[in-house]
Amino acid sequence: MSEAQIRVMLVDDQELIRTGFRLVLLAEPGIDVVAEAADGEAALAALSELEAGGDRCDVVLMDVRMPGMNGIEATGRIVAEHPDTRVLVLTTFDLDEYATGAIQAGASGFLLKDARPDDLVDAIRRVAGGDAAMAPSVTRRLIEQLRLVETAPTAPVADGAAATPDQAFDVLTERELDVLRLIAEGLNNAEISAKLFLSESTVKTHVGRVLAKLQLRDRVHAVIFAKQHGL
Numbered sequence: 001m002s003e004a005q006i007r008v009m010l011v012d013d014q015e016l017i018r019t020g021f022r023l024v025l026l027a028e029p030g031i032d033v034v035a036e037a038a039d040g041e042a043a044l045a046a047l048s049e050l051e052a053g054g055d056r057c058d059v060v061l062m063d064v065r066m067p068g069m070n071g072i073e074a075t076g077r078i079v080a081e082h083p084d085t086r087v088l089v090l091t092t093f094d095l096d097e098y099a100t101g102a103i104q105a106g107a108s109g110f111l112l113k114d115a116r117p118d119d120l121v122d123a124i125r126r127v128a129g130g131d132a133a134m135a136p137s138v139t140r141r142l143i144e145q146l147r148l149v150e151t152a153p154t155a156p157v158a159d160g161a162a163a164t165p166d167q168a169f170d171v172l173t174e175r176e177l178d179v180l181r182l183i184a185e186g187l188n189n190a191e192i193s194a195k196l197f198l199s200e201s202t203v204k205t206h207v208g209r210v211l212a213k214l215q216l217r218d219r220v221h222a223v224i225f226a227k228q229h230g231l
Helices: 015-026 040-052 071-081 096-105 117-128 136-151 165-169 174-184 189-196 200-214 219-228
Strands: 006-011 031-037 059-062 086-091 109-112
Touching: 006 015, 006 040, 006 117, 015 031, 015 117, 031 040, 031 117, 040 059, 040 071, 059 071, 059 117, 071 086, 071 096, 086 096, 086 117, 096 219, 109 117, 174 189, 174 200, 174 219, 189 200, 200 219
Parallel strands: 006 031, 006 059, 059 086, 086 109
Antiparallel strands: none
């Protein structure tokens, strides 16, 4: 049972917020709060200290706006230096640009700071399992921003010369494309299993192959990739 424990670090410059999250998570079976930090630099130091002692951190719950090293820079450093650790970024309705930067830096998901305790716990479990954890209200605007960035600089192309969106997925089998399409709709493995009449273990295998073939870090980036390429 201890092997299934999800080990979490809380990173926020406000101690009151960290305390609130800690109290929520302490009540959850299977989740341990193993460290806390008030900024990105302290988070990186704490991760290094954990690993030096033979310990691990599975998920970092990361604030964005902090003094010193902010959450976006810290996320990029964690992804590069601690690849087995997932980052779940906290954001608010008026900070879409921070969510975009965090995802591009390698975060595995983001949710709103006013999320309900159940949503917070679910997001942590999903990210720890390699699933997506995205606040829907922010996701819509994030994807629109990424589409604008993707399409804004393009020059006119002669008829028939442009690559179709489908060509981005040529490396996938038909079944893998079906799975990616459902991932992009926000379905989890159990829901995809029911939709496609496959076992969850088979769905998990397909998801892994999709990520590997498209060279994507996790399901969050699979969703963004699919939306960017018109799926």
